[in-house]
Amino acid sequence: MADFSVVGGGVAGLVVARRLAASGASVTLFEASDRLGGTVRRHEVAGIGLDAGAESFAVRGGAVAALLAELDLAGDIVAPAPGPAWLQPVDGEAVPLPATALLGIPADPLADDVVRVVGRAAAERAAELDAQPVTAVPASLGSLVRDRMGADMLDLLLAPVVHGVHSQHPDELAVARAHPGLADAVVSAGSLSGAVAQLRAAAPPGAAVAGIRGGIHRLVPALADDLERRGGDIRLRTRVDDLDALDGTVVIAAPGVAGTTGTGRRIDLVTLVVEQEELDAAPRGTGLLVAAGAPVGARALTHATAKWEWLREAAGGRHVVRLSYDETPSDPVAAAVADAETLLGVPLPVVVDAAHVFWVRPAAASTVPSDVVVVGETVAGSGLAGIVAHAERTAAELLAR
Numbered sequence: 201m202a203d204f205s206v207v208g209g210g211v212a213g214l215v216v217a218r219r220l221a222a223s224g225a226s227v228t229l230f231e232a233s234d235r236l237g238g239t240v241r242r243h244e245v246a247g248i249g250l251d252a253g254a255e256s257f258a259v260r261g262g263a264v265a266a267l268l269a270e271l272d273l274a275g276d277i278v279a280p281a282p283g284p285a286w287l288q289p290v291d292g293e294a295v296p297l298p299a300t301a302l303l304g305i306p307a308d309p310l311a312d313d314v315v316r317v318v319g320r321a322a323a324e325r326a327a328e329l330d331a332q333p334v335t336a337v338p339a340s341l342g343s344l345v346r347d348r349m350g351a352d353m354l355d356l357l358l359a360p361v362v363h364g365v366h367s368q369h370p371d372e373l374a375v376a377r378a379h380p381g382l383a384d385a386v387v388s389a390g391s392l393s394g395a396v397a398q399l400r401a402a403a404p405p406g407a408a409v410a411g412i413r414g415g416i417h418r419l420v421p422a423l424a425d426d427l428e429r430r431g432g433d434i435r436l437r438t439r440v441d442d443l444d445a446l447d448g449t450v451v452i453a454a455p456g457v458a459g460t461t462g463t464g465r466r467i468d469l470v471t472l473v474v475e476q477e478e479l480d481a482a483p484r485g486t487g488l489l490v491a492a493g494a495p496v497g498a499r500a501l502t503h504a505t506a507k508w509e510w511l512r513e514a515a516g517g518r519h520v521v522r523l524s525y526d527e528t529p530s531d532p533v534a535a536a537v538a539d540a541e542t543l544l545g546v547p548l549p550v551v552v553d554a555a556h557v558f559w560v561r562p563a564a565a566s567t568v569p570s571d572v573v574v575v576g577e578t579v580a581g582s583g584l585a586g587i588v589a590h591a592e593r594t595a596a597e598l599l600a601r
């Protein structure tokens with residue numbers, strides 16, 4: 201009889217199962233599908249091994265880097281190419297995102313690179329609003345920015361960035377989840393722009409995200425091998441519907457089980473492998489976020505061969521571009537080629553290969569019974585940094601019981 205049963209073999213389930221097994225507990229992990237990793241998955245496009253889902257992790261907190269070190273992958277952690285991401289505004293050409301901002305919120309609303317995105321009038325309005333005394337900090341990031349910097353700053357700058365990072369509108373994102381120190385910083389700085397300047401100054405130097413040479417998907421076999429080496433029992437193709445039938449303490453790491461909702465937003469991704477010399481110069485840096493109302497269907501584009509050096513080497517002169525969609529285009533590959541041409545500003549006559557995948561992201565859990573232990577995206581939010589840290593913490597709490 202196992203001490204622990206873990207339901208779901210995504211990164212959250214693997215991390216919690218491995219940590220429990222490492223302490224000597226007997227652990228069985230159940231995965232409904234025929235592969236581990238969940239939203240972290242490898243696929244091949246034009247013979248190049250690529251991430252089909254997550255392709256980086258936030259370095260904040262250090263939980264992912266610490267895990268990779270334990271898995272002997274620390275030497276393969278790589279930084280993305282430096283330089284700002286770009287923004288495709290509603291009208292006109294793409295522009296680099298403001299250099300000193302937090303999730304698109306500027307430290308100086310009147311800076312030239314902010315004015316270029318939102319226009320002079322909106323920038324002046326933001327500066328004027330943000331000069332008012334702080335009375336209260338609203339719960340949602342959207343309300344905070346609308347109150348302190350106006351609707352244009354919210355719509356034109358914040359919303360595309362937040363959507364690109366969190367797949368949510370700022371009105372749906374709690375201030376605390378956007379940045380745990382933001383509310384206090386607004387109060388202590390007496391303005392939103394001052395808070396951003398304060399937090400930016402306190403942030404460690406270097407990129408906010410990192411990758412793994414060869415792809416984030418390498419994390420999955422590394423976790424699974426280590427779990428098995430420590431005696432963990434992995435059961436693929438084993439969907440769990442009846443939690444009472446499981447041994448020991450049950451940990452849910454699967455959206456849709458025990459009150460954690462599995463239905464959420466669908467995201468379509470189209471990966472293109474193209475030949476085009478003009479892309480060698482990375483005309484839009486590592487990629488673009490797209491403002492709602494811009495003349496393309498894509499919400500974001502990653503120029504993956506400009507972002508990751510290992511991938512540029514693996515692609516042998518070809519370019520890898522990935523576009524994401526909130527609404528499935530009727531012909532995803534044709535739409536992606538047309539959108540990529542618009543966003544990158546170059547024609548793409550030679551498409552070597554293309555792949556279309558989609559994911560359904562879970563909504564946040566609302567009704568998790570208090571006697572059930574839950575890890576993963578439904579409770580820790582989207583993103584490997586938060587999920588890994590939360591799964592590690594949960595395992596430590598279970599072991600301390």
Ligand SMILES: Cc1cc2nc3c(=O)[nH]c(=O)nc-3n(C[C@H](O)[C@H](O)[C@H](O)COP(=O)(O)OP(=O)(O)OC[C@H]3O[C@@H](n4cnc5c(N)ncnc54)[C@H](O)[C@@H]3O)c2cc1C
Pocket residue numbers: 207208209210211212213230231232233235236237238239240252253254255256257258438439440441453454455456457467469559561575576577578581582583584585587
């Ligand atoms: C397109 C895309 C890009 C992303 N990019 C990034 C990124 O660059 N950086 C980042 O940090 N995050 C990124 N994310 C988010 C990140 O990938 C996820 O937050 C994270 O991988 C979720 O892990 P999880 O273990 O909670 O859930 P999942 O990955 O969803 O795993 C859940 C697992 O449970 C299994 N399961 C479900 N029901 C049952 C059942 N009844 N019984 C047994 N098993 C079951 C599923 O088959 C699945 O394997 C991205 C997400 C998407 C969709």
